[in-house]
Amino acid sequence: LPLRIAPVLTSAAQVVERTLYVHLHPGLNLGASVGQPRPVFIPPVVDVSSLITGLYSNAANVCAHLDVRVLLTNVCAQPNVAACPGTGLSGGAAANPFPSPQPLSHSPEVVLTDFALQDPGQSRLVTQCLQRYAGNCYVCKPGLASVLLHPQQEKEEPGDRGGRSEPMKTYSEVVVGGTFDRLHGAHKTLLNISCLLANKRFLIGVCDQDLLKKKVLKELIEPYALRVQHLREFLQDVKPSLQYDIVPLSDPFGPSVVEAQLECIVVSEETRKGGEAVNRKRIENGLPGLVLHEIQLLKDAHHTEIEEEKISSSSLRSRLLGTLLAQANETPHLPLVPYLIGLTGGSGSGKTSIARQLEALGAVRIDTDQLGHETYRPGEVVYNRVLEEFGPEFMNEDKTINRRALGLKVFGNKKRLKALTDIVWPEIALRLKQRIQQAREEGKQVCVVDAAVLLEAGWTDIVHEVWVVVVPEEEALSRVMARDGVSQEDAIRRLQSQWGTARQVEHANVVLCTLWEPEVTQRQVRKAWDLLQKRIQQRMERAKPHS
Numbered sequence: 117l118p119l120r121i122a123p124v125l126t127s128a129a130q131v132v133e134r135t136l137y138v139h140l141h142p143g144l145n146l147g148a149s150v151g152q153p154r155p156v157f158i159p160p161v162v163d164v165s166s167l168i169t170g171l172y173s174n175a176a177n178v179c180a181h182l183d184v185r186v187l188l189t190n191v192c193a194q195p196n197v198a199a200c201p202g203t204g205l206s207g208g209a210a211a212n213p214f215p216s217p218q219p220l221s222h223s224p225e226v227v228l229t230d231f232a233l234q235d236p237g238q239s240r241l242v243t244q245c246l247q248r249y250a251g252n253c254y255v256c257k258p259g260l261a262s263v264l265l266h267p268q269q270e271k272e273e274p275g276d277r278g279g280r281s282e283p284m285k286t287y288s289e290v291v292v293g294g295t296f297d298r299l300h301g302a303h304k305t306l307l308n309i310s311c312l313l314a315n316k317r318f319l320i321g322v323c324d325q326d327l328l329k330k331k332v333l334k335e336l337i338e339p340y341a342l343r344v345q346h347l348r349e350f351l352q353d354v355k356p357s358l359q360y361d362i363v364p365l366s367d368p369f370g371p372s373v374v375e376a377q378l379e380c381i382v383v384s385e386e387t388r389k390g391g392e393a394v395n396r397k398r399i400e401n402g403l404p405g406l407v408l409h410e411i412q413l414l415k416d417a418h419h420t421e422i423e424e425e426k427i428s429s430s431s432l433r434s435r436l437l438g439t440l441l442a443q444a445n446e447t448p449h450l451p452l453v454p455y456l457i458g459l460t461g462g463s464g465s466g467k468t469s470i471a472r473q474l475e476a477l478g479a480v481r482i483d484t485d486q487l488g489h490e491t492y493r494p495g496e497v498v499y500n501r502v503l504e505e506f507g508p509e510f511m512n513e514d515k516t517i518n519r520r521a522l523g524l525k526v527f528g529n530k531k532r533l534k535a536l537t538d539i540v541w542p543e544i545a546l547r548l549k550q551r552i553q554q555a556r557e558e559g560k561q562v563c564v565v566d567a568a569v570l571l572e573a574g575w576t577d578i579v580h581e582v583w584v585v586v587v588p589e590e591e592a593l594s595r596v597m598a599r600d601g602v603s604q605e606d607a608i609r610r611l612q613s614q615w616g617t618a619r620q621v622e623h624a625n626v627v628l629c630t631l632w633e634p635e636v637t638q639r640q641v642r643k644a645w646d647l648l649q650k651r652i653q654q655r656m657e658r659a660k661p662h663s
């Protein structure tokens with residue numbers, strides 16, 4: 117079987133667009149002579165566990181775009197009613213794991229098999245037999261199609277046949293913990309093997325709040341409720357007979373160190389130490405230690421130099437940088453050209469360096485800080501109004517406005533900052549519109565509006581897309597202090613006058629991060645630019661009058 121995984125997945129990926137459910141039935145005979153095959157129970161042997169790992173690790177390499185889910189309703193420790201509640205078993209060899217078809221979160225539209233036909237004339241009978249078989253196990257879409265795959269068989273190496281059919285020890289209650297952001301093959305392996313090990317209850321602790329603070333690109337972590345929804349949907353498909361309890365974790369231990377009836381914790385090489393710490397705490401709490409069941413870490417064949425070698429959510433998050441995370445809003449009030457990108461991000465996020473890179477790629481860069489500074493020139497409306505509002509002490513000897521002193525006054529003081537921005541923003545907006553008009557007249561295709569507080573100002577409707585640049589707060593603080601020579605307190609006050617990155621990201625169409633080497637940022641910008649060109653192209657196509 118292991119040799120067939122990659123070829124079967126490769127050929128299935130040519131038919132399937134989104135979800136590929138895997139139902140195991142070793143030796144399934146669809147040959148017409150033996151009559152209609154029935155689903156059978158498979159004992160949870162070591163081989164099944166290796167097969168699950170093999171499936172997810174191959175899927176990550178050969179069909180990474182598919183949501184693969186290995187179904188375990190028919191993989192059960194003891195085929196009796198007590199061990200497999202809800203199966204309607206009466207015991208004995210004829211026990212059916214599917215007394216009624218199991219509903220899945222995505223009803224199958226097509227059933228695939230790698231059953232090898234002995235005779236091409238059998239094909240119709242075999243596909244009919246397969247459809248009936250699938251319909252007995254799962255609730256399928258009406259008109260379920262069936263397809264016979266013809267996977268390219270891989271060469272068998274000597275010694276490949278050595279399977280491990282010894283039974284796995286199973287447990288009444290199993291626990292795991294994790295962030296479970298954007299469920300990937302490694303999460304699914306952990307979850308599937310835990311389902312294999314658990315007979316009654318599966319407790320899942322999901323990191324929340326404080327436990328997320330140190331994570332790479334934490335702003336891109338899916339909200340807790342969404343992660344739980346995805347987990348529940350996956351688990352409900354995989355083994356509906358188990359009781360699932362999903363709880364938020366605000367410390368690394370959660371209920372694992374207080375619930376007496378837990379028997380086993382599933383860990384990876386990386387989290388084994390965490391599992392051992394759980395056991396030390398349990399013993400301190402007068403509870404028996406848990407069996408540590410260790411699973412293999414899945415390798416990520418596509419990892420880049422800033423990513424981990426294992427399949428990880430942080431790598432998946434870093435691959436989202438520069439891509440379109442949320443469709444742009446409809447903007448019929450804006451002219452088609454130039455396409456307007458509102459580039460924003462906290463102080464010290466590196467947005468100006470990104471704006472310059474976009475300029476080098478062909479965009480017109482409009483620096484709104486600069487436009488703001490122009491409005492302070494003596495004789496301008498803003499100049500007079502600012503001095504009226506804040507007093508003559510904010511004037512330098514040469515009669516110019518002392519912006520630095522003004523900054524120290526307003527950052528950290530909401531009321532005073534609002535008084536200032538109420539004066540300056542309308543004037544900046546006016547100048548911005550003039551610049552955009554000028555770019556339009558010059559036939560420019562893309563303008564990048566570099567605006568530190570674009571979202572706070574509610575300027576999202578003057579651009580087509582919002583791009584947000586993020587860095588961790590400590591990094592932003594040290595950059596601001598070093599670059600602008602301000603104290604830590606002043607830097608904090610300035611950052612606190614702006615939205616936090618998580619809130620900014622909620623409004624972002626594209627997110628970029630300047631935390632790593634300059635080449636890494638350049639690659640992100642290039643990717644974002646290339647994808648933007650495609651979107652602009654498609655938009656132009658859509659806007660063409662139909663002939």
Ligand SMILES: CC(=O)SCCNC(=O)CCNC(=O)[C@H](O)C(C)(C)COP(=O)(O)OP(=O)(O)OC[C@H]1O[C@@H](n2cnc3c(N)ncnc32)[C@H](O)[C@@H]1OP(=O)(O)O
Pocket residue numbers: 462463464465484485488519520522523526533536537540541544566567568569570573575610613614
């Ligand atoms: C909607 C927009 O984004 S318009 C562009 C931002 N400008 C404004 O909001 C106008 C109000 N601000 C100002 O006039 C000036 O920033 C002053 C007078 C307060 C300070 O002037 P200066 O000392 O010359 O500082 P400068 O204008 O370079 O801004 C320094 C930092 O303050 C931040 N900043 C500017 N305005 C604001 C604001 N309204 N709220 C919070 N932070 C702000 C900027 O992010 C900038 O950091 P960055 O370059 O790392 O992004």
